[in-house]
Amino acid sequence: MRDRDHNGSGGECVEVAHNLPGLVPVRDSKAPEGPALILTAQAWAPSSRRSRATN
Template sequence: MAGVEGDLTGARRRRSTYSNASGGNCVEVADNLPGVVPVRDSKAPNGPALIIPAGAWVPFVQAVKGAALRA
């Protein structure tokens, strides 16, 4: 992952389908970078991105969809 954290200019981001139309609660992910999935708040495009290893992304999404993380 070296170097990826500092340069996300090639990231093609997409907004979560669960984001609302008025711009609130928006999460964007980029799934075109090898080995990592950067996640950011779309309301803060120049803010930090959370860099998740690609191997951890699918299990995380599956857990969320399966309600495994809901209290």
């Protein structure tokens, strides 16, 4: 996983990988050994835009 995205001050943080063309794996940064949610890049785009707008 590559980038971390923080959401608010509650410590919520996800890691996002950008090394799979067309796919975006996302996981909880506090549980890196846990499962990852695999989204298409198209499905991830709205979340990414919202995150940038609030940070």
